Amino acid sequence: MADSTGRPPAAGAPARPTSKDVARAAGVSQATVSLVLGEKWRGRVSERTAELVRAAARDIGYRPNLAARNLRLGRTRTALLVVPALTNEFFARVYTGAAAVAARHGFGVVLYPSPQGTGLARDPFASARAALDGVIASSMAADALSAIRGTDLPLVMLDSAPGATGAAAHVNLDVADGMRRIAGHLLGLGHRRIVHLASAVPSWTFDVRAAALREALEGVSGTSLGTVRAPLEVDAGRRAAEQALASPGTRPTALVCDDDILAAGACKAARRLGLRVPHDLSVTGFDDVALARALEPELTTVRLPAEEVGERGMKALLDVLEGRPPALDQLPVSLVPRGSTAPPPAL
Amino acid sequence: MADSTGRPPAAGAPARPTSKDVARAAGVSQATVSLVLGEKWRGRVSERTAELVRAAARDIGYRPNLAARNLRLGRTRTALLVVPALTNEFFARVYTGAAAVAARHGFGVVLYPSPQGTGLARDPFASARAALDGVIASSMAADALSAIRGTDLPLVMLDSAPGATGAAAHVNLDVADGMRRIAGHLLGLGHRRIVHLASAVPSWTFDVRAAALREALEGVSGTSLGTVRAPLEVDAGRRAAEQALASPGTRPTALVCDDDILAAGACKAARRLGLRVPHDLSVTGFDDVALARALEPELTTVRLPAEEVGERGMKALLDVLEGRPPALDQLPVSLVPRGSTAPPPAL
DNA sequence: AGGAACGCGTTATACGTAAAACTCCGGCGT
DNA sequence: ACGCCGGAGTTTTACGTATAACGCGTTCCT
Structure with a gap:
């Protein structure tokens, strides 16, 4: 595929200058070049020589070879x-x-x-x-x-x-505290029937959120918590939310979403079903990304540093x-x- | 800062195995290891030896040193x-x-x-x-x-x-064609007073879009084209759109945005001003990102491959x-x- | 005065890999 | 019998850099 032999691919390739070239141009040894350019020269090389080296490096357009440096340094x-x-x-x-x-x-x-x-x-x-x-x-x-x-x-x-x-x-x-704050906020507003629109992507952070939400609601009597899952995409969130909002009798009054993206989907679902947010349905997000403020109404959410x-x-x-x-x-x-x-x- | 001397940082660091270690373990030379592991051995190394090398490499957990390879290969x-x-x-x-x-x-x-x-x-x-x-x-x-x-x-x-x-x-x-299609779409719907919500980020692609839009509208009598600029953020787009929609007498009937993000801002501005999209104001985006379908209504836009x-x-x-x-x-x-x-x- | 110390360099070496050049050997054609 | 070839490896070298080890003319101390 590639045609092998290392350096000269075409004829006129000028062959990137190395520290040796700088040394030749400055009339010093390669080691001195390395010392100067590596800023390790205080007391080992005279100021005059150092300047010479720097000038030569600039003139011939020297740029150190990262691969070589990495190899030498082992880092x-x-x-x-x-x-x-x-x-x-x-x-x-x-x-x-x-x-x-x-x-x-x-x-x-x-x-x-x-x-x-x-x-x-x-x-x-x-x-x-x-x-x-x-x-x-x-x-x-x-x-x-x-x-x-x-x-x-x-x-x-x-x-x-x-x-x-x-x-x-x-x-x-x-994030557990974030979920607790969401729960507190919704409980304070009077919500009791809540559905958790959770991430279908398995991850520790989402497990923690789910557990925190459940615990926060268990402490309050008369609450109910359902769960639906969706991958982190608007459309998937919308479908999951539509499912959660399907049963008219026991419809939740608030949707707690694991992510602002899912919350966007939830808002879309609400509109399709003729529900107004937040009047008929409260929706919360998580993360506070730009999307949270692009939506109408803007999302109540948890800001992460x-x-x-x-x-x-x-x-x-x-x-x-x-x-x-x-x-x-x-x-x-x-x-x-x-x-x-x-x-x-x-x- | 770092403590210099190359390799052993602590005492018990087992020193990552090299191809030489693999060679020793397999009882061959380092060159043979390189040949085998580089899949360059057909006809140069026997199948039996090759397997020996591969086994040894696996056993001692050999992973090639990228820096060394990059240096050697010059690529x-x-x-x-x-x-x-x-x-x-x-x-x-x-x-x-x-x-x-x-x-x-x-x-x-x-x-x-x-x-x-x-x-x-x-x-x-x-x-x-x-x-x-x-x-x-x-x-x-x-x-x-x-x-x-x-x-x-x-x-x-x-x-x-x-x-x-x-x-x-x-x-x-x-993108010029994209803009022409947008223009054709809006003109076909009957729009004549149009404002271009353009990117404030200077870039060739935006210049092309602006020129294409201008040219497309110039061909049709009775059209007017204004321009406002904003950085590519929702809020900036909203402010620019509010400015464009300020004058009630000559308010545009369509906002052509350089980007879906700006279009999201434009939709927000419209809602704030009590205008319904698309009934009172048409908005178009560019790019067709996920946001375009998260908004309500979904954005008319240009899809880029x-x-x-x-x-x-x-x-x-x-x-x-x-x-x-x-x-x-x-x-x-x-x-x-x-x-x-x-x-x-x-x- | 004799060497230690210092300033200012240089020479030599190593990092781990890929590949060119070389070695060794058995078989084959003539 | 001899040169040649091909298979199966090995030895050697080079990539460009950083630095340890060394050299050498001055100066300084005692």
Whole structure:
């Protein structure tokens, strides 16, 4: 397929300059170039020589060969962030936080969207074939985890069952508290018949949400809690919600959704059935993504500190890489009441 | 910061096995290991020996060192995909297409979200510090382009001005045709007073859309076309739309948006002003992302073959890398009429 | 005065892999 | 009997970098 023999593919390819070329141009040895360009020269190389080297490097357009450096150093200063979906704004924000912290420490972050059931390569390392120093993975990205294990790479898990996966560190969100706040909010408004529109994607974080919701409602007499499940897509959410709202007699007055996307589907279902949100039906989301405010009415939801998850995750990974004990984190979440919740209709 | 001396960080680190270890375990030379594991051994190594090597590699848990391989080969089989935004579903789909083609050719794709003004590192290579074979970049990711130039890496541009940037290849969408179809659709419904809710992000693709819309309307007498601009966010779109709808006398009957996100904002603005979509105001989007069907009514929009853009982009990059002349592509788009457009209200 | 110390470099080596060049040997044609 | 070929490996080298180990002319201390 490719035609083999290493370097010159065509004739006139000028062959990328190496540190040796810089050395020749500056009239010094290659080691000196390395010293200067690696900022390790204080007291070992004169200022004049250093400037010479820098000028030569600039002149011939030298850019260090990352592969060679990585090989020599035995480390790459690159972390892999495994997320379940690119389109989910939550994970985009996690990336932003992680990348910011990484940059501050001279690290890079490479993104790998775990191909949830899309017949794509299940092996993150097939995609990010860069040599890696460590991995940060969301609990929802279960597909990729098996490939990550069987590697000696340090692993930081995001929002996942503590201790389960041989991870070196965990960064969790207090999603249980988020669900309790949702429950409290709805109970306070007077809702008693509630249906949980839950994620069909199995994941620790959703199990926790379900358990927290159930416990919060069990403490109050006269409540009922149903559950329907759907994959995290608008249309699937709509269908599941339509099913939940089908029985007219015992129709729930509130739909608690595991995700803003599902909540969007629920709102659509309500409209199709002629129910007004929030007058006839209250709907809550989770995550507080942009969609939550694009809908009419805007969604009551739970805001997650996504950037901070990324930041803490990257910090934990750096801790592990540098031999420090990583901090164990559980980040707080907050309720954002908006227009999609109201007291239930009078009986 | 890190404590220098290469390999053993702690005491008991078992030192990742190398091909030499496999050789020793299998009782052959390291070269033979390389031959066998690289699938280059037909006729050079006996079947029995090959199996011996494979068994040894499996036993001691050998995984090749990517950095070393990349150095030796002078190529990494990794491409960088530069996108302006992670959350935009369009680019997620472009990634999917590119990754699929890449996988078929033993390539990986690393994603770099160009930090549109978000004070993050402007240098893609700071993030993806993997050695790269080539770059595929969206025209909207202007921030990163300057860093990519000044590199000898082959560059494939997506949806950008042909020939402008020293790119080795281009893959474009026929967005002009998309806009013409939108215009035709609205004119056919009877609309004459139209406002273009345009992207405030400067980009070739948006320039083309604006020009196409203008030209399409100029051909019809009695039409008027206004323009307001907004960054690609729901709230910004809402504000811009409110401004466009402010003057009651000459209020437009249709809002043509550069993007579904902006269209969502426009719908919100309409509701705030008490206008019903599509009865009082028609709204069109562009891209056909999930949001388009989450809204009520669903958006009339233009569907872009995003996966195919990614596929063609990756194919073009492979062409360039292997010395073939890359195909020049212009992909067709299609109009998706839905509920957000209707004849204008009677005067 | 004699060497230790220092400033300013250089030479040499290693990282792990892929592949070119070489070795060894048994069989075959002439 | 001899050269040649092909099979089955091995030895060697190169990729570009970072750094440990070494060299050498000055200067400084005692």
